[in-house]
């Protein structure tokens with residue numbers, strides 16, 4: 001900031017220029033207006049060579065323009081300094097919030113993809129999701145949902161709200177089925193996926209969300225779900241398997 | 251129309267640097283590649299955020315406009331055309347548009363709540379349009395420890411959003427006047443007129459505080 005000249009006297013009058021021709025000095029010379037309009041971009045260094053030549057030629061004759069140019073130069077020196085002091089920083093937390101917002105937005109604006117589409121896109125979608133962010137978000141959301149669920153169970157045992165924070169769009173529970181939110185490792189093959197789904201008698205019913213989370217439907221009852229969950233969690237290519245909160249109570 | 255763009259002298263201005271790379275990045279984003287989106291975010295968000303802070307003054311508003319901007323970029327990445335100008339211009343154009351829309355919503359909301367009246371350009375601090383968002387710890391209010399800087403900051407805040415945008419794009423972003431016309435969606439002559447009035451008002455405001463700028 002030291003490069004900016006700081007006038008010492010309040011409202012100091014412009015110092016008379018040595019080249020000033022006294023009586024006409026404050027009058028713009030002919031052709032002044034279009035040149036004066038270019039001065040800000042002369043000061044910021046973005047004029048074309050042709051414009052530059054015009055401005056420089058005019059400046060040598062026009063005191064008014066020389067004075068205006070000093071003002072623009074002051075701004076050119078001061079504005080970047082002021083901008084640096086403005087408190088706006090990019091951060092992974094902010095980017096994660098943006099992704100969350102996109103997810104919420106896409107949930108209301110796009111129809112859920114078909115199952116065939118899911119199988120085709122599973123590995124390449126996961127590949128693109130920034131992992132630390134996806135994991136931070138997923139875990140954070142699960143923690144929150146679990147906490148809310150616990151509170152709901154302990155305080156209002158009969159009024160169960162529905163939570164489905166990891167899914168593209170909340171959907172009602174499916175009769176006779178329980179659902180699991182699942183995230184696969186990026187290197188899962190379609191063959192692995194099919195084998196796993198067969199083992200737990202499950203099928204993918206939704207996803208992927210922006211964060212790469214799929215919803216898996218499992219046959220409910222007979223203690224089936226805990227077994228299936230254990231199978232899913234034990235699989236090397238499954239990174240996360242959590243029951244959908246809305247299904248936690250019949 | 252952006253034939254002048256390559257004359258930009260500050261190499262730090264172009265993050266991606268060339269139209270082809272910018273286009274590839276935007277195509278990846280159009281294909282829902284969040285990693286490419288993250289690259290774009292870290293490449294441009296710091297500058298866009300500071301620009302939005304200059305426009306909107308308050309962190310809360312700047313954040314909201316930034317989120318709107320990023321959402322629009324995500325949804326419209328396929329529409330970026332390097333033939334129309336630098337990626338930076340395209341992004342700043344979206345940000346400028348979102349910023350003004352947010353400001354308009356904010357003003358409407360404020361009028362509905364009949365909280366306060368928006369005074370003219372020469373209002374005092376107290377006449378801030380966004381009293382609801384005034385944050386006493388707002389970093390913009392940090393005393394710069396340097397008299398003119400502090401007064402200049404004050405004077406800039408008294409200008410209209412449109413005037414601040416033109417000043418910011420010219421002297422912080424070092425845009426050509428053609429680029430500013432593209433970003434703000436105004437004819438080149440309007441850009442030049444706004445600049446003229448912005449400088450005039452700044453010198454008048456600083457004169458009120460006993461300063462002359464630059465001369």
Ligand SMILES: [Zn+2]
Nearest residue numbers: 028032062065
């Ligand atoms: Zn002149």
